[in-house]
Amino acid sequence: xxxxxxxxxxxxxxxxxxxxxxxxxxxxxxxxxxxxxxxxxxxxxxxxxxxxxxxxxxxxxxxxxxxxxxxxxxxxxxxxxxxxxxxxxxxxxxxxxxxxxxxxxxxxxxxxxxxxxxxxxxxxxxxxxxxxxxxxxxxxxxxxxxxxxxxxxxxxxxxxxxxxxxxxxxxxxxxxxxxxxxxxxxxxxxxxxxxxxxxxxxxxxxxxxxxxxxxxxxxxxxxxxxxxxxxxxxxxxxxxxxxxxxxxxxxxxxxxxxxxxxxxxxxxxxxxxxxxxxxxxxxxxxxxxxxxxxxxxxxxxxxxxxxxxxxxxxxxxxxxxxxxxxxxxxxxxxxxxxxxxxxxxxxxxxxxxxxxxxxxxxxxxxxxxxxxxxxxxxxxxxxxxxxxxxxxxxxxxxxxxxxxxxxxxxxxxxxxxxxxxxxxxxxxxxxxxxxxxxxxxxxxxxxxxxxxxxxxxxxxxxxxxxxxxxxxxxxxxxxxxxxxxxxxxxxxxxxxxxxxxxxxxxxxxxxxxxxxxxxxxxxxxxxxxxxxxxxxxxxxxxxxxxxxxxxxxxxxxxx
Amino acid sequence: xxxxxxxxxxxxxxxxxxxxxxxxxxxxxxxxxxxxxxxxxxxxxxxxxxxxxxxxxxxxxxxxxxxxxxxxxxxxxxxxxxxxxxxxxxxxxxxxxxxxxxxxxxxxxxxxxxxxxxxxxxxxxxxxxxxxxxxxxxxxxxxxxxxxxxxxxxxxxx
Numbered sequence: 023x024x025x026x027x028x029x030x031x032x033x034x035x036x037x038x039x040x041x042x043x044x045x046x047x048x049x050x051x052x053x054x055x056x057x058x059x060x061x062x063x064x065x066x067x068x069x070x071x072x073x074x075x076x077x078x079x080x081x082x083x084x085x086x087x088x089x090x091x092x093x094x095x096x097x098x099x100x101x102x103x104x105x106x107x108x109x110x111x112x113x114x115x116x117x118x119x120x121x122x123x124x125x126x127x128x129x130x131x132x133x134x135x136x137x138x139x140x141x142x143x144x145x146x147x148x149x150x151x152x153x154x155x156x157x158x159x160x161x162x163x164x165x166x167x168x169x170x171x172x173x174x175x176x177x178x179x180x181x182x183x184x185x186x187x188x189x190x191x192x193x194x195x196x197x198x199x200x201x202x203x204x205x206x207x208x209x210x211x212x213x214x215x216x217x218x219x220x221x222x223x224x225x226x227x228x229x230x231x232x233x234x235x236x237x238x239x240x241x242x243x244x245x246x247x248x249x250x251x252x253x254x255x256x257x258x259x260x261x262x263x264x265x266x267x268x269x270x271x272x273x274x275x276x277x278x279x280x281x282x283x284x285x286x287x288x289x290x291x292x293x294x295x296x297x298x299x300x301x302x303x304x305x306x307x308x309x310x311x312x313x314x315x316x317x318x319x320x321x322x323x324x325x326x327x328x329x330x331x332x333x334x335x336x337x338x339x340x341x342x343x344x345x346x347x348x349x350x351x352x353x354x355x356x357x358x359x360x361x362x363x364x365x366x367x368x369x370x371x372x373x374x375x376x377x378x379x380x381x382x383x384x385x386x387x388x389x390x391x392x393x394x395x396x397x398x399x400x401x402x403x404x405x406x407x408x409x410x411x412x413x414x415x416x417x418x419x420x421x422x423x424x425x426x427x428x429x430x431x432x433x434x435x436x437x438x439x440x441x442x443x444x445x446x447x448x449x450x451x452x453x454x455x456x457x458x459x460x461x462x463x464x465x466x467x468x469x470x471x472x473x474x475x476x477x478x479x480x481x482x483x484x485x486x487x488x489x490x491x492x493x494x495x496x497x498x499x500x501x502x503x504x505x506x507x508x509x510x511x512x513x514x515x516x517x518x519x520x521x522x523x524x525x526x527x528x529x530x531x532x533x534x535x536x537x538x539x540x541x542x543x544x545x546x547x548x549x550x551x552x553x554x555x556x557x558x559x560x561x562x563x564x565x566x567x568x569x570x571x572x573x574x575x576x577x578x579x580x581x
Numbered sequence: 582x583x584x585x586x587x588x589x590x591x592x593x594x595x596x597x598x599x600x601x602x603x604x605x606x607x608x609x610x611x612x613x614x615x616x617x618x619x620x621x622x623x624x625x626x627x628x629x630x631x632x633x634x635x636x637x638x639x640x641x642x643x644x645x646x647x648x649x650x651x652x653x654x655x656x657x658x659x660x661x662x663x664x665x666x667x668x669x670x671x672x673x674x675x676x677x678x679x680x681x682x683x684x685x686x687x688x689x690x691x692x693x694x695x696x697x698x699x700x701x702x703x704x705x706x707x708x709x710x711x712x713x714x715x716x717x718x719x720x721x722x723x724x725x726x727x728x729x730x731x732x733x734x735x736x737x738x739x
Contacts, residue, residue: 476734487651538736
């Protein structure tokens with residue numbers, strides 16, 4: 023077990039920042055237990071650009087603490103020099119120019135090469151995936167996740183958990199596990215139970231002997247999947263954090279001889295940090311969901327020692343490498359590195375390239391259709407509207423003749439550089455979900471405020487266990503003032519439409535998509551696709567941002 | 582791995598299959614119900630009035646292990662569980678479930694027969710975000726544990 027101070031003074035062999043461009047992936051292994059961790063790939067088989075957030079506000083305990091550091095504050099905290107590859111990987115700074123200089127990130131063929139290289143010096147290394155693997159692209163949607171399942175098997179994923187996977191529906195998930203993953207990839211979730219009896223739906227953990235060391239890996243699916251996504255897609259399954267059940271499971275695997283206990287988690291970084299402070303006996307939480315690229319492992323104290331907490335970014339852009347030196351049943355040393363995956367620095371693996379080509383070939387024409395071109399940098403990630411969200415909101419308002427548009431605050435969605443074509447594949451990378459219907463509703467001013475308050479509490483509740491969602495709902499045509507540090511119900515004020523105050527009793531026409539209830543409507547990609555074709559060129563996007571109050575010296579907010 | 586369900590049937594499936602063979606005796610026990618049901622407490626409309634009707638504000642106790650979801654998956658059917666650690670809180674004879682923000686906060690009462698481990702598991706409706714209370718009665722005294730359950734509109738996740 024990782025005792026308090028066990029890691030003190032150990033030689034962390036260089037922060038990733040000091041890696042040279044000659045051999046950035048030549049990472050000497052430490053010890054005898056080796057775990058490679060990826061998460062939130064969101065079905066990006068091909069290399070992409072992904073701009074890290076400019077706004078990722080932390081309040082209360084999370085204020086000015088990882089992962090709520092952006093831009094220069096993040097670089098300073100982790101001693102990463104400006105205008106370097108590392109700075110580009112971890113921040114939004116000087117984004118377009120740096121993206122042109124350093125190229126794309128991720129891609130499964132490039133990841134495959136990197137994983138093979140790292141594994142070659144690490145016998146018995148396991149590859150763990152934290153979920154959000156089967157969703158986020160056109161081909162993943164059109165093949166019901168089959169493309170990602172096939173690519174992940176070839177990549178060699180040993181263990182995984184899930185979140186967006188469940189939006190394929192219970193039958194499809196069970197069928198993939200039974201027909202595709204059996205014998206190769208363990209799909210784990212200690213926190214999903216049958217709604218009626220509380221029986222486990224999935225195995226909670228696996229025990230593997232790695233170089234003679236018994237290692238337990240427990241899976242933790244996204245606890246609020248049926249709240250954040252449509253519950254009807256996962257009928258009969260109940261989720262939740264299930265902290266007590268987790269502690270029982272940890273004690274059980276320890277009593278069965280596990281010398282290293284790992285939680286493969288899709289909780290999100292803040293929830294993982296709270297969990298790590300309350301649960302004893304975990305050596306590490308390998309985290310995902312919040313897409314935070316945290317350069318180092320955070321050491322969180324709890325009643326019986328410390329637990330390392332990591333978060334490994336998204337979209338295939340990062341790979342976490344965790345080495346433990348376990349001797350006499352105890353962890354003597356450890357090393358964690360988060361490696362940015364720069365596609366230009368890695369030769370694509372021929373087998374994976376061939377598989378990806380085979381997957382994409384039947385869809386080449388649809389994927390490649392150019393809908394428009396953009397003069398703007400198009401991205402999503404951040405607490406408030408990204409430029410791609412603004413584009414979607416503008417399209418919804420124009421196409422449906424609505425005063426206001428809402429678009430969900432997803433954290434996935436790749437980035438397009440200025441002067442790029444916007445292809446159908448690029449659009450699908452923002453909208454490829456199994457509940458894409460667009461709707462128009464009449465909402466009262468009071469209801470608009472309720473929606474914004476509800477989402478704001480999911481983001482800024484002082485207790486991460488009560489934070490359910492993604493980023494703030496994206497808005498078009500609606501101005502508001504936000505005070506993240508205020509109590510629930512008091513964060514939102516000064517709502518305006520066309521510069522005029524919103525009236526509580528007045529009705530407004532609101533377009534939106536991705537409802538968690540069963541609704542009928544045209545798929546979002548048809549609506550936005552039609553709008554893009556009519557626009558031909560996207561330019562002069564004016565990005566709507568709320569007026570944010572009360573955030574003096576907050577390092578999660580950069581203008 | 583894969584051994585959760587050796588018969589290829591979930592427990593729910595098994596029950597569905599076997600239910601045709603069972604005669605379920607669900608006799609209404611009206612006499613018992615009248616004796617146990619604290620009508621006045623069930624009719625109260627505020628938390629304060631509910632506590633008054635039960636005999637006062639209970640004292641907090643770590644002997645009550647109260648499991649509730651932090652965020653409800655469906656506010657209409659929120660699963661809750663009350664367990665009692667008898668080393669901290671012996672002789673529990675009744676358990677109450679209170680949902681602070683409901684029109685009638687008292688949601689359920691359980692009578693614990695003598696020499697029975699106190700345990701209750703049920704579903705309650707939670708109208709809006711607020712505190713839930715598990716109250717235990719032991720030797721005429723009231724004890725409680727509270728937890729917040731959030732009811733949200735949902736969506737936007739991920």
